[in-house]
Amino acid sequence: MAHDIAKNIEKLREDIRRHERLYYVENNPEISDSEFDRLMRELSELESKHPDLITPDSPTRRVGGEPAKELAPVPHNPNAPMLSLGNAYSFGELEEFHGRVVKNLGGESFQYTVEPKIDGLGVSLIYENGIFTRGATRGDGVTGEDVTANLRTVRSIPLRVSAPKGLARFEARGEVYMGRDAFERVNAHREAEGLPAFANPRNCAAGSLRQLDSKVTASRNLDMLVYSLVPTAEDGRPAKVADSHHVAMNLLRELGFNVSQVTLCPGLDAVKDVIADFGKRRDTLPFEIDGVVIKVDSYRLQEELGATSKFPRWALAYKYPAQQATTKILDIEVQVGRTGALTPVAILEPVEISGSTVSRATLHNEDEIRRKDIRIGDYVFVEKGGEVIPKVVKVVESKRTGDEKIFHMPESCPVCGSAVYRAEGEVAARCAGSSCPAQVMERLRHFASRGAMDIEHVGPAIIEQLLGAGLVADAGDLYGLKKDDLLRLDRMAEKSASNVIDAIEKSKAQSLDRLVFAMGIRYVGARAAKLLAQNYGDLRELMKATPTELTKIHEIGPSVAESVKLFFGQSANLRLVDKLEKAGVNMKGLKRAGEAQPFAGKQFVLTGTLSGMTRTEAKDRIETLGGRVTSSVSKKTDYVVEGADAGSKAEKAREVGVKIIGEKEFEDLLKAAEREGGGQGSLF
Ligand code: IVH
Numbered sequence: 001m002a003h004d005i006a007k008n009i010e011k012l013r014e015d016i017r018r019h020e021r022l023y024y025v026e027n028n029p030e031i032s033d034s035e036f037d038r039l040m041r042e043l044s045e046l047e048s049k050h051p052d053l054i055t056p057d058s059p060t061r062r063v064g065g066e067p068a069k070e071l072a073p074v075p076h077n078p079n080a081p082m083l084s085l086g087n088a089y090s091f092g093e094l095e096e097f098h099g100r101v102v103k104n105l106g107g108e109s110f111q112y113t114v115e116p117k118i119d120g121l122g123v124s125l126i127y128e129n130g131i132f133t134r135g136a137t138r139g140d141g142v143t144g145e146d147v148t149a150n151l152r153t154v155r156s157i158p159l160r161v162s163a164p165k166g167l168a169r170f171e172a173r174g175e176v177y178m179g180r181d182a183f184e185r186v187n188a189h190r191e192a193e194g195l196p197a198f199a200n201p202r203n204c205a206a207g208s209l210r211q212l213d214s215k216v217t218a219s220r221n222l223d224m225l226v227y228s229l230v231p232t233a234e235d236g237r238p239a240k241v242a243d244s245h246h247v248a249m250n251l252l253r254e255l256g257f258n259v260s261q262v263t264l265c266p267g268l269d270a271v272k273d274v275i276a277d278f279g280k281r282r283d284t285l286p287f288e289i290d291g292v293v294i295k296v297d298s299y300r301l302q303e304e305l306g307a308t309s310k311f312p313r314w315a316l317a318y319k320y321p322a323q324q325a326t327t328k329i330l331d332i333e334v335q336v337g338r339t340g341a342l343t344p345v346a347i348l349e350p351v352e353i354s355g356s357t358v359s360r361a362t363l364h365n366e367d368e369i370r371r372k373d374i375r376i377g378d379y380v381f382v383e384k385g386g387e388v389i390p391k392v393v394k395v396v397e398s399k400r401t402g403d404e405k406i407f408h409m410p411e412s413c414p415v416c417g418s419a420v421y422r423a424e425g426e427v428a429a430r431c432a433g434s435s436c437p438a439q440v441m442e443r444l445r446h447f448a449s450r451g452a453m454d455i456e457h458v459g460p461a462i463i464e465q466l467l468g469a470g471l472v473a474d475a476g477d478l479y480g481l482k483k484d485d486l487l488r489l490d491r492m493a494e495k496s497a498s499n500v501i502d503a504i505e506k507s508k509a510q511s512l513d514r515l516v517f518a519m520g521i522r523y524v525g526a527r528a529a530k531l532l533a534q535n536y537g538d539l540r541e542l543m544k545a546t547p548t549e550l551t552k553i554h555e556i557g558p559s560v561a562e563s564v565k566l567f568f569g570q571s572a573n574l575r576l577v578d579k580l581e582k583a584g585v586n587m588k589g590l591k592r593a594g595e596a597q598p599f600a601g602k603q604f605v606l607t608g609t610l611s612g613m614t615r616t617e618a619k620d621r622i623e624t625l626g627g628r629v630t631s632s633v634s635k636k637t638d639y640v641v642e643g644a645d646a647g648s649k650a651e652k653a654r655e656v657g658v659k660i661i662g663e664k665e666f667e668d669l670l671k672a673a674e675r676e677g678g679g680q681g682s683l684f
Contacts, residue, residue, distance in 0.1 A: 005046065009053055012043045016059040017160065017256075024155040024223075025258045048609050051645045057131050057160040062153050066632070066648075067213035071145035074136045077171065079237050080230050082122060082141040084310055085293065085317040091272060094294070097316045098268050101296060101305065104313065110301050112267075113246050114274040115260040117291040117317050118225055119202045120177030121209055123151065125226075127170055130163040137209065150209055151176070153218035161255040166241045167231055172257060174226035178205040179286050182221035188339070197364065201288050226257040227293070244297045264297065275318055282320065283356075283384075291319040323384040325358070326396055327351035332363065332376055332407045336415045336438040341428040344369060344407065346380070346392055353384045361390045365427045366409050375404035421566070423522075423559065430522075435474060435572040441467060443520050447475040451526060452518035453510050456503040457496065465489045474572075475518070476579025478504050508585045512539060515585065519576070521567045523560045530590075530623060531555055532564070534597070539577065539587040543568045554601065555628070590624065597626025598673035603636055604629050607650055608643030610663050618666075625673045633658060641666045 016039050023029040023036070040060065047054050054061070076082055088094045101110075122138035135151035136144035151157055154176065163170070178186070183201040186208075190197055198204035208220035229248040233239040242248040246262050253259040265271045271294055278292050296302055296314040305313040331347040344363040351358055361382050363369050372394060374380065379399040384390045409429045411420055418433025431439070444463045448455040458478070466472045471485050481504065486497040510518075516539070517529035524532070535553050536542040542564075550561035567573055581587060591597075604622050606615055606629060613621075618641070619629045633640060633652040640653040640660045653660050661669070 005050060006053055009043065009046050009050070012039060012046070013058055015039060016043060017158070020059060020155055021158070021256050025256060048614075049611075051609055059159065062155070062159070063215055063218040065149055065214065067215075068149065069212070071137075071147060071210060071212070073139075073143050074134065074146045075143050076124060076136065076139075076141065077230065077232065077236060077238075078142075080171075082124060082138045082144070082173065083307060083312055084141065085315055086311040087291075087317050087319050089319050089321065094271070094275075094316070094318055095268070097294075101314065104305055105301060108301070111297045112265045112271050113295045113297045114263045114265055114271055114278075114292050115227060115295075116225075116278055116285070116289045117293045117319075118175045118177045118260075119200075119288050119290040120175040120205050121202075123147070123174065123176050123209075123224070125151065125157060125172045125174075127161060127163065127167075127172065129168055130161050132157065132159045145210065147209055149214040150211055150217040151224075153214050154222045154224050156223050156258040158256040161257075163255070164241075164251075166239065169232045170239075170241075171230040171232060172226045172252060173228040173230065174224050174257075174260075176205055176209055176222055176224045177201065177287050178208065178220065179223055180288065181286070182223075186220055188337075223287070224258060225260050226252050227260045240299070243299055245295055245299070245302075246297055248299075279320055289320075291317050293317050323353050324381055324393065325351045325353045326379055326381055327358075329374065329376055329378050329380055329392075332369075334410060334414050336413060336431055336436060339442065340430040340432070340436065340439050342409065342413070342420060342431060344409070346374070348382065351382065353382065353390070356384075358382060358384060358390050361392045363392060366407075366429060367427050369407055375406055377401075377404035418570070418572070423562070432566060432570055433572055440474065444472065444475055444478075446520050447518045448478070448507075449518075453507045453514055455507045457499045458503060462489075462500065465492075474576050474579070476576045476583065479508070479580065479583030479585065508583065510586060512536075512587060512589050515539070515580070515587065516542070519567070519573075522563045524564065528556060528560050534590045534624070534626065536589040537591055538589050539581075541589065543577070599625035599627030602627040602638045605631070605633050605637050605640045605649055605653070605658075606643070607640060608646030610641070610643040610666075612663065612667065621670050621674070625670070639666075639669075 016036075019029065019031055019036055019039070029036075043058070044060050047058065047060055086097070088097055124136050124138070124144065125132060126134040132152070133148075134146065135148045135157075136146055138144055152159060178201040180201065183198070183204055186204055187197040198207065204220070205222060208217050208222055211217045226249075228245075229242070229252055231239040231241045242251060246264050249259050249262045263270075263274050265274060275292055278289065282289055294316045296305065302312070302314040307313060328349040329346045330349055333345050333347055335343045335345050337343060344366065346361045346363050348359050348361060361380075363374060372392065374392060374395055379396040381393040381396065382390050383393045409420065409422075412418065413420055413431035413433055413436055415438055416431065416433045416436040418431050418436060420429050421432055422429045433439075441463065444467070445460055447453055448458040448463070453475075455478070463472075466478075466481075466489070469489060471481065472478055481501065483497045483501050486492050486500055487494070511533065513526070513530040513533035516524060516532055517526050531553055532542055532550075536545070545564075547558065547561035547565050550556050550564060551558055568577075599622060604627055606618055610618060622629055630637065633649050633656060635656055635658075637653070637656070637658045640650060640658055641663070642650045642660050643663055650660060
């Protein structure tokens, strides 16, 4: 029996590893995301029932653990420091490098490899007996920082490989980076939160990798490309498993790593062709490159050439010229993003930058314009980085005539005319109107999404169709849809139309916290929505609350309170509430009339595995009763609930003198509170 479970778990892990590799490394998934999630869930459930069978290389262990206190320094292999590369910026400099290689090799024939040079962060991954055991940043090449927990969250890094003979211990080195898509998502998210955007994917990747809390890294979708293999012998010296770089890279690819595209070149002309080819394609790659890396392929010849104290003599980075030009700013327009953020965009006199015409450049926000003192009519340097939209680097002050005009953010939204506001401490100015077309799409998507009203069958594609056909303008209109309306849409069959209508109908019964979250009030995430719903009898009551009242709710701060007030002060939002109410959407709060909340003000910490309920269930029940769940034990903690295999949190509780209760006691406490409400006032 126990043996069967262990076998089952191992089989699931193997399946998941295979699908991770197909998805993240080979870009060729065989199953849908939800099927993959189902496998992961199945494995998590089995592991939580059998915690003794959890191993560090399990795919469930990618995220987890407590945040680190610091990134500890780790020495790199002293026999193989992580060197940097010499640079060339022209074919002339490339030819000089080639001349030195030919001379040093005394006429011996050799080949080069050429591969893209991704602009990210160099890291080292150590594998022992096939298990990923330590990951570190390059640092100064001799000492790096331990970022093992963070690297485990990078899905294209295998946590386990089937190491062939001779590779009992090896190091894979490569570049951790952020793809263009992931970069845009992170910045869009930050913009929505009013946080400053990352300037480029490299900074974003660096910030994401050097985090103390690996959950943050996990949320950023980093990637890794491997560009070097260092097999390590027992004594720590480099061992040998391949004769050349390209063979070693093929080996790593077979082991499941994401490996740079390596082109073998018989001579300098072929190298130049590859450089030109990558140069042409660089804007279409899914990641930013700042050049290519040229390496002598043979390991024996690499050794013969050796290295200076900083650079190997057998490799060179060829850097592409900066893609810049000067042009004139004709005007500054304001664009409204999906979250209502207003982005100023420079309209440029069209200019050619490395093969394409640029006529617009982002100016990010008003502060950025002030900082760079950019005015309408200015001549500016424009740079086409890897990013989709070019940016203005700086003003050419010598070309000023005095006729340039200072730009001001509009006071009303250029799309819908609603008020524009800028919250304290934020960089982005925003449109406050909820019916602004630029925002409607994203709002509807959020409204119907799984964590919000969870309206099945109403995904982005249908929403786009509904908006296009003018059938909906806000979330309230969803509830007025008839089956016939839907049947008018392209490719909408009878059955799908019924499914959509049924799902919308069903969502009317969702709890108020989901509705509040679904409305997309800024700063009101799922947790804040729950607190708000718990403290009011219904939505109308919540709408009447003043910011001062709202901040009296534990954990609700001034920015949430102000944002709620602002939201319900807009007439478009009031109309939305009316529509929802008329349609019969549930607006009853979670506060039970006349009852105090039995767990009000109480803090719980959950540790170990509970056998009768999942952590989410336990958390939900505590929160419904007015209590809070925090992740670490402090003097403020009232109860530590100790499940099976509890770790350091229970120890800490004993140290601090916090009460520890077992699962049975916890269950009794919950039941008593749920049965008797706060009426008794004697639970604690
Ligand atoms: S080889 C001794 N290959 O560029 C050879 N480096 O500017 C060391 N990089 O520190 C590196 N792509 O972080 C190599 N395909 C590639 C690379 C690459 C990016 C980074 C690496 C290195 C830096 C040097």
